[in-house]
Amino acid sequence: MTKPAFFQVAIDGPASAGKSTIAKILASNLHYVYVDTGAMYRAITVAAKKAGLSYEDEAGIKALLPKTSIEFKPGTPVQRVFLNGEEVTEEIRSTEITNNVSLVSSYAAVRSDMVDKQRKMTEENPVIMDGRDIGTTVLPDAQVKIFLVASVSERAERRYKENKEKGMTVDLETLKKEIEARDYKDSHREISPLTKASDAIEVDTTGVSIEEVVNTIQDLISKQQ
Numbered sequence: 100m101t102k103p104a105f106f107q108v109a110i111d112g113p114a115s116a117g118k119s120t121i122a123k124i125l126a127s128n129l130h131y132v133y134v135d136t137g138a139m140y141r142a143i144t145v146a147a148k149k150a151g152l153s154y155e156d157e158a159g160i161k162a163l164l165p166k167t168s169i170e171f172k173p174g175t176p177v178q179r180v181f182l183n184g185e186e187v188t189e190e191i192r193s194t195e196i197t198n199n200v201s202l203v204s205s206y207a208a209v210r211s212d213m214v215d216k217q218r219k220m221t222e223e224n225p226v227i228m229d230g231r232d233i234g235t236t237v238l239p240d241a242q243v244k245i246f247l248v249a250s251v252s253e254r255a256e257r258r259y260k261e262n263k264e265k266g267m268t269v270d271l272e273t274l275k276k277e278i279e280a281r282d283y284k285d286s287h288r289e290i291s292p293l294t295k296a297s298d299a300i301e302v303d304t305t306g307v308s309i310e311e312v313v314n315t316i317q318d319l320i321s322k323q324q
Contacts, residue, residue, distance in 0.1 A: 102240065103238070103242070104222070105222075105223070106131070106324065107221055107225070107241035108242070108243045108244075109228055109234040109238045109243070109296075109299075110227065110233065110245045110247060111230060111231055111232065111233050111234050111295070112229075112231070112245075112249075113254070113282050113285065113286075114278055115249070115257050116248055117257070117309070118247050119137065121304075122135075124313050125227050125316060126226075126227045129225070129317075131226055131227045133171075133228075134171075134220050134227070134229075135178060136217055136229065136230035136231075138169075138178075138191055139213050139216065140200050140213060141192070141196050142187055143163070143167065143203055143204075143209055143213070144199055144200045145182055145191055146160075147163065150163055157206045160209060161209070164209065164212045166183075167183060168182070168183055169182060174188065207290050210232075210291055214236065217233075217237050217238075218238075228241075231285055231291070232291035232294075234246070234298075235291065235294055242324075243300075243320050244296050245299060245300055245301075246295040247301075247304055248304070249304045249305045253306070255271055255278055
């Protein structure tokens with residue numbers, strides 16, 4: 100294992116396991132840069148939509164990549180996301196984008212482009228990066244690798260509450276089915292499927308407070324620093 104120049108924390112896991120919430124708090128506590136890889140794939144999915152492309156048009160989406168820039172800027176309460184200079188923070192969380200990001204992110208060219216961008220973000224600062232293939236593909240030498248899990252029911256409840264706060268109404272059973280479908284797509288894709296790295300520590304967030312999860316992971320990080 101090659102030791103990276105700056106400390107790296109990789110947090111992987113299925114949709115709504117709490118990855119981004121936990122990663123943001125840890126990054127703030129430790130003064131690390133937070134890299135939301137899921138938002139990057141969602142931004143590319145929005146780019147395809149804005150270009151009028153079918154989400155199944157792999158060649159068309161590949162052609163968009165060299166012309167697409169993604170930026171993160173601090174925001175309250177969430178980090179702001181910009182696609183080619185235009186803010187898409189809300190748009191990337193829409194139901195349409197959520198239901199199609201797995202397909203777009205399964206394309207080899209998309210994954211290759213995103214992984215290059217993500218690795219560049221680690222060259223000047225210690226980072227906390229969350230996603231589905233961070234510990235296995237993007238940052239295989241990360242000093243700390245976490246695999247967050249939670250039951251489908253709990254994840255659907257979390258998504259339901261998030262949607263309600265945004266004025267979106269999707270019933271709980273539909274959300275459960277969407278999460279199960281997303282899990283299947285993410286873990287069965289050919290390139291960089293969702294899988295736990297052999298040296299990752301599994302943390303189950305079902306019925307556990309955010310504070311408890313943060314403390315557990317922070318303890319693991321402090322032992323490696």
